[in-house]
Structures are given as structure tokens and as C-alpha cells.
Amino acid sequence: MVSKKLIVNNASGLHARPAGVLAQAAGKCSSDVKIYVGERKIEAKSILNIMAAAIKKGTEIEIQCIGPDEEKDMDKLVELIESGLGE
């Protein structure tokens, strides 16, 4: 298992569009991907689950990947989030 903490930098948080980009990318990972926001656990492959968490700009999130390609998947997702999820 690998995990990493990040700050969400999108101006309006993880609303529909960036949530969609993230869910799609997580869906392509072979790892099991979870996002933790405080106590809350989010299934990263679900756009609904991500949107329902209403993650605002400046929130700290923790990404967790479990699987044979966990390192590679983690790097990919971290890079995507840091680049603003297509925004």
C-alpha cells in the first residue's frame, strides 16, 4: 500500500468536471484507489462518491493505492491532481 497527502487547488474544488477526470483516471488504474478526507473514505473510481464529498479548494486529501502497480498508479494520479485535473 502507498499513500500520499495532497492539497486540492482547483478554484471551485472537486466539482463535476475535475471529479469526472479523477474518477476516469482512477478507473484506469489496476490498483484499488481510495481517497481519505478527514474521517471520510471515498471510492476514487466513482464520480458520484467524489462529488458527494464536496471537496473544496484548499482541502487536504490523502490518496491510497493498493495493488501490484500501486507506485505507478500513485505517481499518475498525483501528477494529474497537481496539474489541476484538466482545468
Add this chain to the structure above:
Amino acid sequence: MINVDVEKTASRGIAAGPAYKYQETDLSPDTYLSEETAEEIKKFEDSRDQVIHELEHLAEKHEIFAAHLEMAGDFMLQEGVVSKIQSGQYNAQQSVHTTIEEIAAIFAGMDDAYMKERSADIADVGKRIMAKLKGVRLPDLGGLDHEAIVVAKDLYPSDTVKIDPAYVKGIITEEGGITSHVSIMAKSMNIPTLVGVKGIMEQIQDDTVVCMDARAGKIVIDPDESTWQEYTRKNQEYLQERARLEKLRNQPAVTKGGKRVSLCANIGNLEDLKHALVMNIDGVGLFRSEFLYMENDHFPTEEEQYKVYKEAATLCPSEVTIRTLDIGGDKKLPYFQFDVEENPFLGWRAIRISLDMKDMFKEQLRAILRASAYGHVRIMFPMIISPSELQEAKGLVEECKAELSEEGHAFDPNIETGMMMETPASVMLAEEFAKEADFFSIGTNDLTQYLLSVDRGNKKIAKRYDSFHPAVLKAIKQIIDAGHKENIKVGMCGEMAGDAKAVSILAKMGLDEFSMSAGSIDYARELILQAE
């Protein structure tokens, strides 16, 4: 026979005919007991896959369905439904129904207005899956095959895109105001529409005969013979008037006195532009860019804006005047927190926001400039009160031009930059502004409210809101004269430009450009042709 009076009217026109009640089919889950869980899961997955297939087609036409597509294929939905079926307590229909309700409730409970509205999207996806499971068809305006007056609780963009004006002769809705989506759409398609008619769904059945007069705000249900005759006669007159006006469309807008003026459209999106182009317009006098911002879930990026502006510039053979973001006052954004202000119309709005949020402003200016390579694009700044604001905005345009040149992007180097004339300060300083601006456009709605100190939303003083007040007329004349002294064109893009009583007065004052919503253009052309 029942008479209904409607307070708010959104368009003109008369219609009479059978009602088509646009309402939900029963999508409540059947209560059969599920025996084979694997079979129930398969039923769900098959229905869902059919819906995904449908949505893939719809998503090519409308972006909203791309979001629905994502939701239909979502993991959370799949998990929720499958686990409920596996529990043995629910059949496939009940599982979908319950799961969708659970997810929609999460969104509906959020503080954020944008997120709240997403619960409707999820419910929409749920309806599609339920209809497949139950083997029923969802109501579909696109399937209408005879002339009718559509009666609905409310119509959403996903409904109105399917409206065919050949069959939909009138629209009556229970919800909605005159600035709602339905009204704006109906205006641009020239369909007689009445909104906010409470209780109408209960009073009307399918095929009930209905007469409506959208201008007078009257509906007659089950008319007696003489009323029916009266409305069919009025409807004939209306259709003749439409036919007469449509014949005038190929005539250029020249007054009797021989002055050629520009007859332009106010648009909010590309759909509006397409409707307006049919009317042989001389250009777009006002492209309200705020719709790109308001009907969105984030500040639109440069690329997103560029695509829309470029398409407008390409579609329209003549000028397209893009007004930079005009929010604040009564216009808010779902994804941006505005402070509560005591006097929002005198507050942080329009150019004041743009000049304070330069990065956002520059994204818009860059998008407009890049689009200017594809047609005749003009930039217009709203709510200017000081020459220094205009200079600062123009400075930013130059900054963007320099950046774009360096990056190798094409744009029109001589793009015109003009301003809205809608503040008393801009009237007082019109001569100075005329030296700086390439054109003026008079915004009569705000100008009237500011000059007369009359809040246009306040019903108690509605009678005092008068664009024909001598102070307003004098201001308009001063603006036109100041512009002409410096040889710049002066237009008007407020409601007044299409007003039957105003057109000849304005033409006489020397107004160069009349810009209005598409629904008023045919009428204004006739008035201009008759003006001295």
C-alpha cells in the same frame, strides 16, 4: 369555459388548439418478489447499458448528457444497486429506485447551490433506467406529431432542445419566470408562451381545447363557440402579421428618410445566434458572455470561451459584439461566493470585478482576441464610470495582444473596443469617452434605473421606471451627439431598442444601431422602414 388571467407574460402571439400534457409517466417500482438475484442483476445491467448507449448519442449533441453518461456508468450506483439485490430484499426496480433516491438525497442536502442541482441530474439518470426496467417510454416532446399547445409543470433544457416549432404552437408552464430558460428559448423561437401559471396542470387534460393570448396574458380552457371563433380569428391575424413581417426580412433596415441603420441581435448563446441569423440581422450588438459563466460549474477557461466565441464569429457574417463579464447586481455565479452587499446594483459588479480579478479577465480577453481571427469581433466593456477604467481595460487588451503575438496566436490587431453607456457618469463624460472608445452602446435598462434612481425590480415603483422620462431621452440624445462628434457609431442594446414607441424617436435622434432579442427584430424592422 374557464378564463385564466396570467400576470407575467414572456412573449407575444396567439395560439389555439388541443393541449398536450407533458408529464411524468408512472415510474414507481413494481413490487414483484425477486427470486433469482443473478437474473435481477442482469436486468439492471442490461437496462443500464441501454441507457448508456442512449446517452452516448445524446452526449454528442449536448454537454449536459456527458455528465449523465458518467453517472449512469458510475461505480457507486452499480455497488448500491447490486448490494441491494444481493440482500434479497429488493427486486431490480426497487433497488434502482432506492439507490437513486439515496444518492440524490446526498446531493440535495449540500449547501452548495451547484451541487444541490446535481440531484436533479441523478434523478434524471434514474428515470431513464427505471423506464427501461419497466418497459415504458419516457414522455418525449420530440415525438409530438400533431399541432398542440404544450402544458407542463416546467420545461428543462433537455426538453426544450426537442421542441419542433412546426408542432408546438404554444407553451404554458406552472413554474418559471419571464427570465427563465423556457421564456428566453420561447422568445427566440417565436412560440407564444405563458409561464408561472399555477394549477394549470390540474385544469387541463390531454386534448382539452385551449386558447391563449401570450401578449395579453389570457388563457381560455374549453372555449365556447364564439370565443373559439375570436381566437382563431386573432390567431389568423397573428399568423398574417408574422407572414407580412417575414416578407420584409430581405429588406435592409433603411428609414423613410434614407438613413441605413444596423438591426442587430442580443444573444446569450449560440442557439440564440442561430435563431437570430434567420432574421437577416446586421450583426450581434450584444453577446452577453455571462451566460457562459452562469450556466457553468466553474469559471470557464480560455479554451472553453474561445471555442464558443470562435463559433459565433464564424457563424455570423457580420459584427459580433462581445460584452465582457457582467455579473454582480442580480446576477450571481453558482461556484463563486459573493459578499452580501447593501446595494448590489451600486456594488461590486461588471467591469469592477473584471479589473479586480485580472487573471480571470485576461482569460476572457485572450479568448475573445483569438476568436477575432475568424470574423468581425468587437469587445465591449460594461458599467464604465471613469476614463481611467476604460484605459486600464484597453491596456489589458494590449497586454493580451502582445502575449498572443509572442505565442504565435492569430487575432485581429485592429479589434474595436467600445463601452456600454449605462451610468450617469458615462453620460456626463460622454465627449471624453468618445475620444477613447471605438463605439458606444446604450444600455437603457440600467441607464433608466440609475438616472431616475428607480429600482427596476421594485413593484411598488414600477410605474416610475420609465425609459421615456425626459431625463433619459435627453441623456440618450447627448450620448448620440457626443459619439457622432468623434465619428463613432452609437448603438442601443436595451429593451427600448425594440420598443414600438421608441424606434422612430431613436431613429430621429440619429441612433446608428438597434440591438434587441431575436423575437423583436421582425417587428423593429417594420418600424424602422416606417420611421421618418
